[in-house]
Amino acid sequence: MMNKYRLMSPGPTPIPPEVSAAGALPIIHHRTPEFGEVFARVNENLKQVFLTENDIFTYAASGTGAFEGAIQNLFTPGDKVLVVNSGNFGNRWVKMSRAFDLEVTELKYDWDVKADNDEISAKLAEDPEIKAAMCVLSETSTGTVNDIKGFARATENVISIVDAVSGLGACELRTDDWGVDVVVAGSQKALMIPPGLGFVSVSERAWSAHEESKMPRFYFDWTAAKKAYEKDPPQTAWTPAVSLVIQLDLALRQILDEGVENVFERHVLLGRAAREGIKGMGLQLFGPDEDMNAAVTAAWVPEGVDGKQLVRLMFREHGIQVAGGQGDMAGKIWRIGHCGYFDSYDVIATIAAAELALESLDHPVELGRGVGAAQRVFSRSGVAV
Amino acid sequence: MMNKYRLMSPGPTPIPPEVSAAGALPIIHHRTPEFGEVFARVNENLKQVFLTENDIFTYAASGTGAFEGAIQNLFTPGDKVLVVNSGNFGNRWVKMSRAFDLEVTELKYDWDVKADNDEISAKLAEDPEIKAAMCVLSETSTGTVNDIKGFARATENVISIVDAVSGLGACELRTDDWGVDVVVAGSQKALMIPPGLGFVSVSERAWSAHEESKMPRFYFDWTAAKKAYEKDPPQTAWTPAVSLVIQLDLALRQILDEGVENVFERHVLLGRAAREGIKGMGLQLFGPDEDMNAAVTAAWVPEGVDGKQLVRLMFREHGIQVAGGQGDMAGKIWRIGHCGYFDSYDVIATIAAAELALESLDHPVELGRGVGAAQRVFSRSGVAV
Numbered sequence: 001m002m003n004k005y006r007l008m009s010p011g012p013t014p015i016p017p018e019v020s021a022a023g024a025l026p027i028i029h030h031r032t033p034e035f036g037e038v039f040a041r042v043n044e045n046l047k048q049v050f051l052t053e054n055d056i057f058t059y060a061a062s063g064t065g066a067f068e069g070a071i072q073n074l075f076t077p078g079d080k081v082l083v084v085n086s087g088n089f090g091n092r093w094v095k096m097s098r099a100f101d102l103e104v105t106e107l108k109y110d111w112d113v114k115a116d117n118d119e120i121s122a123k124l125a126e127d128p129e130i131k132a133a134m135c136v137l138s139e140t141s142t143g144t145v146n147d148i149k150g151f152a153r154a155t156e157n158v159i160s161i162v163d164a165v166s167g168l169g170a171c172e173l174r175t176d177d178w179g180v181d182v183v184v185a186g187s188q189k190a191l192m193i194p195p196g197l198g199f200v201s202v203s204e205r206a207w208s209a210h211e212e213s214k215m216p217r218f219y220f221d222w223t224a225a226k227k228a229y230e231k232d233p234p235q236t237a238w239t240p241a242v243s244l245v246i247q248l249d250l251a252l253r254q255i256l257d258e259g260v261e262n263v264f265e266r267h268v269l270l271g272r273a274a275r276e277g278i279k280g281m282g283l284q285l286f287g288p289d290e291d292m293n294a295a296v297t298a299a300w301v302p303e304g305v306d307g308k309q310l311v312r313l314m315f316r317e318h319g320i321q322v323a324g325g326q327g328d329m330a331g332k333i334w335r336i337g338h339c340g341y342f343d344s345y346d347v348i349a350t351i352a353a354a355e356l357a358l359e360s361l362d363h364p365v366e367l368g369r370g371v372g373a374a375q376r377v378f379s380r381s382g383v384a385v
Numbered sequence: 386m387m388n389k390y391r392l393m394s395p396g397p398t399p400i401p402p403e404v405s406a407a408g409a410l411p412i413i414h415h416r417t418p419e420f421g422e423v424f425a426r427v428n429e430n431l432k433q434v435f436l437t438e439n440d441i442f443t444y445a446a447s448g449t450g451a452f453e454g455a456i457q458n459l460f461t462p463g464d465k466v467l468v469v470n471s472g473n474f475g476n477r478w479v480k481m482s483r484a485f486d487l488e489v490t491e492l493k494y495d496w497d498v499k500a501d502n503d504e505i506s507a508k509l510a511e512d513p514e515i516k517a518a519m520c521v522l523s524e525t526s527t528g529t530v531n532d533i534k535g536f537a538r539a540t541e542n543v544i545s546i547v548d549a550v551s552g553l554g555a556c557e558l559r560t561d562d563w564g565v566d567v568v569v570a571g572s573q574k575a576l577m578i579p580p581g582l583g584f585v586s587v588s589e590r591a592w593s594a595h596e597e598s599k600m601p602r603f604y605f606d607w608t609a610a611k612k613a614y615e616k617d618p619p620q621t622a623w624t625p626a627v628s629l630v631i632q633l634d635l636a637l638r639q640i641l642d643e644g645v646e647n648v649f650e651r652h653v654l655l656g657r658a659a660r661e662g663i664k665g666m667g668l669q670l671f672g673p674d675e676d677m678n679a680a681v682t683a684a685w686v687p688e689g690v691d692g693k694q695l696v697r698l699m700f701r702e703h704g705i706q707v708a709g710g711q712g713d714m715a716g717k718i719w720r721i722g723h724c725g726y727f728d729s730y731d732v733i734a735t736i737a738a739a740e741l742a743l744e745s746l747d748h749p750v751e752l753g754r755g756v757g758a759a760q761r762v763f764s765r766s767g768v769a770v
Contacts (some may be wrong), residue, residue: 005411012412012627023408023628026390027397027579029706060581062445064623068604077601100601188624194412196445196581196626204709216462216485216601217455219446238449239573241581241626242397243408321414 003319008350010140010296010323010337012195019193019251019296023243030240036233038249039125043234046199047253049191049260050168050183052175056201057225058248060241063165063186066198068096069220070161070182074206076214077101080130082123082158084115084146087139088326089163097134101214105130111142111329112287112298117150124158131209132159132181138167141326143335144287145171152178159206165189168199169255170267170295170339181206187244190263190295190340192251196244267294270338270347273377277351279363280373281358286333295339298325300332305363307331315359318353332354344378387517388704391680393735395681395708395722396526396551397573397580403452404578404635408628414624421618428619429639431584434576434609434645435553435568437560441586442610443633445626448550451583453481454605455546455567459517459591461599462486462575467518467543469500469536473526473711474548478519485600496527497672502535509543516594517544519697523552528681528720529672537563544591550574553584554640555652555680555724562648566591572629575648575680575725577636581629590700599639652679655723655732658762662736666743666750667756678725683710685717692716692746698745703738729763 007014015023028035046056059066075081081102083094086109097104105123109115113250115135124130133155138145144165152160161182164173168183169190175183181203188195200220202210210222218224255263274297275289287297301307308331311324325333336350351370358365392399400408413420431441446453460466466487468479471494482489490508494500500520509515518540523530530552537545546567549558553568554575560568566588573580587595587607588658595607603609609622640648659682660674671683688691693716696709710718736755743750 005413007412007414011624012414015412020409020411023410024405025408026405027392027400027573028390029392029394029397029708030580031708032700060445060447061450062624062626065446065450065604096603099603099606186624188412188627193623194628196628196629218481218484219450220482237398237573239447239580241447241579241629242573243579243628244581244626254623315417321417323414323416328703335693 006320006346006349008028008320008322008336008337008338008346010335011055012172013017013192013337013340015194016192016251016254019247019254022247022250023194025243025246027242030242030305031235032297033233035242036235038155038246039235040233041248042245043229045256049252050175050201050222051173051177051260052183052201054175054203055226055229056199057229058236058240059198059220059247060196061185061198061237062195063163063198064092065094065220066186066200067163067184070184070200071096071100071102071221072215072217073210073222074132074159074182074213075102078103080105080127082107082120082130082133084120084135085109086113086115086142086144087111088141089136089139089165093163107130112144114144114288115146115151117147117154120151121154124155130158132161134161134163137162137164137173138171138295138339140166140296141329142287143293143298145292145295147292148173148180149178152180159209166339167295169263171292172264175201187248191248192254192341193244193247196241197248234312267339269377269381270294270320270342270344271297273344273347273374274336274338274351276377277347277370277374280368281351281355296335296337298335301334302363305358306359307334308332310357310361314353318357320350320353322350349375390710391705391731391734393705393707393721393723393731395720395724398577398722398725400579401577401639401726403634404632404639407632407635408579410628410631412627415627416620417418418618420627423631424620427630427634427637428614430641433641435560435586435635436558436562436645437586439560439586439588440611440614441584442607442614443621443625443630444579444583444605445623446583447580448548448569448583449477450605451571451585452478452548452569454607455569455585456481456485456487457600457602457605458595458607459567459598460485460487463488465490465512465515467505467515469505469520469531470494471498471500471527471529472496472521472524474521474524474550478548497529499529500531500536502532502539503748505536506539509540515543517546519546519548522547522549522558523556523680523724525551525681526714527672528678528683529752530677530680532677533558533565534619537565544594548686551724552680554648556677557649560586569572572633576633577631577639577726578629581626582633591649601711624767651723654762654766655679655727656682658729658732658759659721659723659736661762662732663758666736666740666755681720681722683720685719686719687748690746692719695719695742695746698742699738703742705735705738707735733759
C-alpha cells in the first residue's frame with residue numbers, strides 16, 4: 001500500500017506548506033530594502049519567540065555553529081565553565097568547550113535523568129572562578145527536558161548558556177523572565193523551517209563578557225554581527241541564507257498567529273499523548289513521565305525486538321520516520337519527534353504505526369490500545385483537535 | 386510598466402526553475418539512505434566542477450565560514466601567511482588571518498589590477514617561513530579575476546589557498562592540474578542555488594598541514610567532517626542544510642549536463658558581451674578588458690551621474706538588480722553579475738536598461754549602441770544564443 005512520508009524525527013521536522021512553497025521563490029539580493037524589511041521583521045518576531053528583549057543574531061550555520069559562536073565570543077582560553085552532560089548534545093558541548101581550551105567542570109547524568117540544579121549550585125559555590133554554566137533545554141537524544149528556570153536560578157551569579165536547539169518554540173523557555181543570558185537555537189525544529197540557520201540571543205551581561213573575551217573568531221563574531229544589525233535596514237555581516245530567512249519570516253508569523261503560549265500548550269499535549277500512547281501499547285518510557293518533555297518522546301525497545309529493525313520497519317512499511325537511539329542508546333531506545341509542525345493526528349498515526357510494526361515483529365500488542373490512550377489525552381484536554 | 390525582477394548581482398544569483406521548485410519539497414531526514422544517496426552524488430559531482438580528486442567538504446555556512454574553516458584547520462597561531470589583497474574579499478582574508486593570530490604578509494594591489502605572480506614568488510623567496518599563500522579567483526567587489534594558474538606555480542612550495550566563492554563554476558579553475566591545495570567556494574554564485582552552503586577542497590599536502598595544525602576548532606573541523614564522510618552512505622558531522630543540498634544536487638546535474646568546459650565558455654562570452662556593451666554605450670570599464678573576467682563586469686560611473694542613483698533607478702524603474710561599488714568604490718563603480726544561471730539575453734537586457742537609465746539621468750547615450758555591441762559578441766561567437 002502507498003504510504004505518505006511522515007517525518008516524525010526530532011529534527012529536521014516537517015515544514016508547513018506555505019513555508020515550503022516560499023522555498024521555491026526567486027532569490028532576492030540581501031543588501032536591498034526588500035530583504036531588509038523581511039529581516040527586520042524576522043528579528044523582531046524572533047524576540048517574541050525567544051521571549052526576550054536581547055539581541056538575537058542569525059547565522060548561516062547549524063545550531064552547533066551558533067553554539068561554537070557563543071563559546072568563541074564569551075571566553076578566553078583557560079576560562080572555567082560548568083557543563084551539564086546528560087545526553088549526546090551535552091556531551092558535544094563538553095567536547096567543544098575543551099576544543100576551545102576552556103577548563104570544563106563536567107556534571108554527568110544518566111541519559112534518562114534531568115540535571116540536578118542543587119548540584120549545579122553547589123559546584124558553582126565550590127569554585128567561584130567558574131564564569132559560565134551550560135545546559136541543554138531539550139536533549140534531542142533522550143527527550144528529557146531540563147528545568148531551565150531552576151538552572152537559571154542556580155547559575156544566577158555566572159553566565160547561563162542554554163542549548164535550546166530542539167526546544168525553542170516548543171518547550172517553555174522564558175529567556176528574560178528566567179534570566180537566561182545566552183540562548184542558542186536552530187531553524188529545523190520548532191521553528192518549522194529547513195536546517196541551515198543558527199541563532200543566539202545575548203544578554204547585557206553576556207555582552208560585557210564578550211567585550212572582555214579574547215578568543216580568535218571571525219565568522220561568528222558578535223561585534224561584526226551587531227554592527228551589521230545596526231544598519232538601517234538591518235543586515236547580516238556575511239551573505240545570509242536568503243531563502244531560509246524568507247521561509248523563517250512566514251514560519252514565525254504562523255507561530256505568532258497561533259500564539260507562543262498556545263504553541264507551548266500544544267506541545268505539552270502532543271508529548272502527553274505520545275507518552276500515554278507508548279504506555280498504552282505496553283512499552284516503557286525512557287526518561288521522566290512529565291509534561292515538560294514536550295519536544296521528543298523516547299521509549300525503550302521491548303525485549304526481543306531489534307530496535308533498528310523497528311525504526312526501519314516503521315519507515316519502510318508505514319512511511320513514518322521516527323528515530324533510533326544515539327550513542328550508547330543505539331538500538332535500545334526509539335524516539336518520536338513532535339517539536340514543531342505537528343498535530344494530534346501525527347502522534348496518533350505514529351502510535352498506530354508502532355502498534356502495527358510491533359505486531360508484525362511478533363511482539364504481543366493489542367491494536368488500538370496505545371492509540372486510544374493517546375486519543376484520550378486530546379479528548380480530555382478540552383482543546384479542539 | 387510592469388517589470389520582471391532580474392537579479393544581475395554578483396551574488397546571490399538567480400536559480401534555475403527546477404532548482405527553485407526543489408526548494409519546496411518536503412524535508413527528509415539527513416541520517417537516511419535516501420539523503421545519503423543524494424549527498425554521495427553531490428560529493429562526486431562537486432569534484433567534477435572543482436576539477437579535483439581531493440576531498441570536498443560541504444558546510445551549512447556562507448563562503449566566509451568555509452574560509453574560516455580553512456584557516457582554523459591549516460594553521461597554528463603565529464604561522465606566517467601571504468595574502469593577496471586587491472579588493473573587498475582579499476581584504477577580508479587579511480583581517481580574518483590576523484583575527485586568528487597569523488602573521489600576515491599583505492600584498493596590496495589597486496582594485497582594478499590583477500595580482501602580480503612574480504612579486505608573489507619574490508616575497509615567498511624572501512621569507513621561507515611563510516607556510517601558505519591566499520588569493521581570490523574572482524574579486525566580486527571589482528570583477529577582476531586573478532591568474533590562479535600562475536599563482537599556483539608561484540606558490541608551489543607552500544600551501545595555496547584560493548577563494549573561489551564567486552568564480553568556481555564560471556571562471557576556469559583547474560584545481561588538480563594547476564595544483565591548488567585548498568579551494569573555498571559558496572553556493573550562491575555559479576553553483577546556482579541559494580546562499581547557505583560553503584565548500585572547501587583539501588589536497589594531500591593541505592591535509593598534512595591540517596594534521597600538524599593546532600588551532601581551536603570544532604564546527605568546521607576537517608577531521609570531524611572526514612570521519613562523517615567516510616560513513617556509508619556519507620554524512621555530515623552536524624545537521625546539513627537539507628533543502629540546499631537537495632537543490633545543489635539538481636543544480637550540479639544541470640552544470641554537468643551543460644558540461645563544465647561549456648559553462649566556462651558561456652561565461653567568457655557573457656563577460657565579453659558585458660564589456661563590449663559597456664564600452665559601446667561610451668562608459669569606461671573598471672579593471673582589465675580580458676576574457677578571464679568572466680564572472681562580474683565592473684564599470685566606472687560616468688562623470689555627472691550619481692552611481693547610487695543609477696543602480697537604484699535600474700532596479701526601481703527597470704527591475705534589473707545590478708550592484709554598486711563596495712568600500713572605497715561605493716558610488717564610483719557599478720557591477721553586473723553574470724556568474725551562474727545567466728544567458729545572452731540577461732546581459733542584453735541589462736545593457737539596454739543601463740542605456741535607458743543613463744538617458745533618463747540626462748547622460749548622453751545613443752540607445753542601442755551598447756546593446757548592438759553586446760549582440761555582436763554573441764553573433765560572432767558561433768555559439769547558438
